[in-house]
Amino acid sequence: MRTFNKIICALSLSAMFPAVSQSAVITFDFTGQFSIAGIGDDQTGSVYIPIAASLSYDTIGDVGNSDLSITMTDSFFGGGPVTFHDITMSRELDTNIINGQMLVDWSYETDLTMLIEWDATGLFKAIDHGLQAGDVLSGSDLYNDANGNGVQDAGEFIKDITSAKPYADTLQANLLNPQGAAPMAATANSIGLIDGPFIGIRGLVDIGSGNSMHVTSISTVPVPAAVWLFGSGLIGLVGFARRTKV
DSSP states (O other), X not given: OEEEEEEOOOOOOXXXXXXXXXXXXXEEEEEEEEEEOOBTXXXXXXXXXXXXXXXXXXXXXXXXXXXXXXXXOOOSTTOOOEEEEEEEEEEOTTSSEEEEEEEEEETTEEEEEEEEEEEOHHHHHHHHHOOOTTEEEETTEEEEOTTOSSSOOXXXXXXXXXXXXXXXXXXXXXXXXXXXXXXXXXXXTOOEEOXXXXXXXXXXXXXXXXXXXXXXXXXXEEEOHXXXXXXXXXXXXXXXXXXXXX
């Protein structure tokens, strides 16, 4: 049985009583899919590659883990291995949309910038419900992997978090194995690479797609009043509910 202790973060504009806030930093190990959307209207050249890495999400600052690194050895259009790193994220005000920027190393080109947009409905619904280490966001299911076997067993289901369908599934609608709902699903508004010789190639990074985001840790960090007022006040409010077992 779970009890819920909600930590509600609220803005305070009072100069006399400055806000003392807590930022919950949630770290996930995740699996998902990287897709190249292809070239031209017929999406010629589309590729779909499974990925796995770790990611941190700050419920106030929206800052991704700068240590994020996804390396794929596959060669795309003769470009050689691809590595994504140094990700930053920002939530659009009053939406479930996350805008992200990451750097890409591709063959002899390094630190190319890729812009991507995620529909993070599943992620935010899970955060609002409350997360603890051992919880798993798998497609549209939130469950607790109590025995640590990496599989959703009977009795482990917690909640339907209604994750979004990745844009990549739309592109491969006629294929046999679409990836399914993702807590962080890349949308049609993902721009892709904006510099270097590969401009125009749109990469899609779907996180938790048809697989999982496994909560490995949750840490609480004080947020200075100035940062809280001028940073989080611009991008919106996320309530964090911490669950404990009894």
